[in-house]
Amino acid sequence: GQMLSCHYDILPPIIAEALSHLLDELPPSPTDKVLNLVNKELGTSMNEVTFWDPNPVGAASLAQVHKCTLKNGHVAAMKILRPGVEQLIDEDIKIMRFLIKRLPKTQAFPIDLKDTLDEFSTNIIKELDLLRELACMRKYGEGLPPEWEVKVPKGYPELCTKNVLTMSFHSGIRLDKAVQGLSRFRRRHMALSLTKTYLFKFLKDGMVHSDPHFGNILIDENSLVLLDYGATCFLSEKIRRKSMLLFWGLLRRDVSLVYSSLASLGVIQGHVDPLALENEIYDFLEDYLHRPLGQLSLPDMLKDLISQSPIWGIKIPKPLLYQVKALSMLEGTLHTLYPEIGFEELLDESFQEVTSILNLKPLLLMELGKEKIKRAFLDISSTTSAAVSSQRTENVSHGTTRLFSVLSLLIFGVGFIILPQSTHLYWLALWLFASAFTIRR
Structure with missing residues (x-):
């Protein structure tokens, strides 16, 4: 629902608007239970908080955020896991495992359902660890060029635990609600800044922000504020290099390079008839990559590749799945922010600048x-x-x-x-x- 809510280009506006409430407007948990959890987690450190607003500024499926004031006068945002959420998720996972075991074996799914559930279980455990999110948030904010005007909240480690994350408060407006008040110049600048930030952190540190949806992006004056780093994942340097070639091949409509990049990422590995598979994938890529500019959706192409994988008898590696999910959300967000230009053009311009900033062009040439x-x-x-x-x-x-x-x-x-x-x-x-x-x- 959160992913679909970003796609105003696919869904009717009334449906996309309804789904957008899943981002940060769910009913909050009872205040007394939340406050008891906070006091239990922070103990005497709670004395550093002079004011705690019982009414959350936002509530999502796993956590809710409360505004508070610290002794030093700073206004902070306190993200708190919903009381009992771990037990609820554990029960849900057990139910899904029970159902998967009883499903008939079929090749109709592009990915193995058991593997997918195992991966979901691993990732959701990471999202429930707010100390991990604190570390990811700090690392994501490192090195971003100031001219991009992208902000990442600053954490307060002394007021953080596994279940509570306290960070600087930003009184911005959610991106999809602020778009109408922005000039065309500002919208284009922000769309490029968002795309460049995604590529910069991925190519520099291997970080993939897996949830770049509206609820996690605020417009604070002239800056973008990126929130929620619980679903952040890290990819190895080897995967980054191969993905850089894949991006380059896609942006240059180079079918041969895209195929070889997919092969090096492990998509083609172990196929019984590699020549027949190569012909199938080449035919698939030729169909997509020769479409006119503006009529090609790179995330849609990669998602169609995933849906074709069981027919071809191949298995899509997890790093590629992470990137497809993030790119799909990013494309929907960018379409709402700046629909006048296609995702491919934004990605191309951003790729050129980021590879230049990181001095990756010699490496790209070498690869x-x-x-x-x-x-x-x-x-x-x-x-x-x-x-x-x-x-x-x-x-x-x-x-x-x-x-x-x-x-x-x-x-x-x-x-x-x-x-x-x-x-x-x-x-x-x-x-x-x-x-x-x-x-x-």
Whole structure:
């Protein structure tokens, strides 16, 4: 419901508006139970709070937020888990496990339901740990360029526990309710800032904010305030590099690069008929990536890829699922903020700036070079194999030259793995020269 509420471009406005109440307007838990939990959690630290508003400023499914004033005069927001929410979630998970065991086995689902429930269980446990959210919130706010005008709340560690998170209060307006009062210039600036922030934190630190919906974004004067880091996940540097290539391939409509990036992310792994699968996926990508600008939804394309996965007999890796979920929410949010420009254009402009700020363009060039090397090596290997089998008795010297070419390419390709990163560009230039020489021979 929260994800769908972001898609005013898909749902009728009246339905999207109704679903938006799930973001932060649910009925709150009884005040006395909430206050008892806070006093129990904070103990004597509660003496630092001079005023605690019993009426929450927002209430969602897992927690609610109360405004308070501290001894130093700072106004703070206190996020408190709903009393008994852990037990309720535990019971819900047990019910879902019971139902999944009794469902007939079928290939109709794009993902394994048991694996999905296990992943949900793991993630929801993380969301229920507000000390983890405090750490994620602090890290997410590090290094953001001030000109983007994006704020992340500051935490008060001495007033935080596993069930209570106290942070700076921002008296902004929820993004979808503030849009009408913003000029076109401000909306475009904010849409770009939001997209750049998502890419910056992902490419720099591997952080994916999995819930960039309206309820977690405020407009405070001229700034965006990003809230709720409970669903934040971290991806490895290897996944970030491969995802960077996937983004680049999608934005450049490079079908070959998108396919190889998906393969390197583990999508194609272990398929019984890789050539038939390659043809299927190429056909799928050609259909999407050759659509006119403005008529392509990258999240929709990736979601359709996921829905096709059981038909193709492949399994979508979890890191890609995290990114698809976040991108889908981000696309809906950006469409509401600035519908005049497509998500693909915002992503492209932001990608160029973020990779420049993080000095990732040499790395991108190196990764592109690796993919070209890999592709050329596979092509030459297959050509060599065919030549050897058909002309073994006719042209031994020609086959020897082919074999020399393959070995040379292998040696230079391995150099990217062995040598320090600082020498990779020089090694690439040397490899290209050697490749030209061997191929010409």
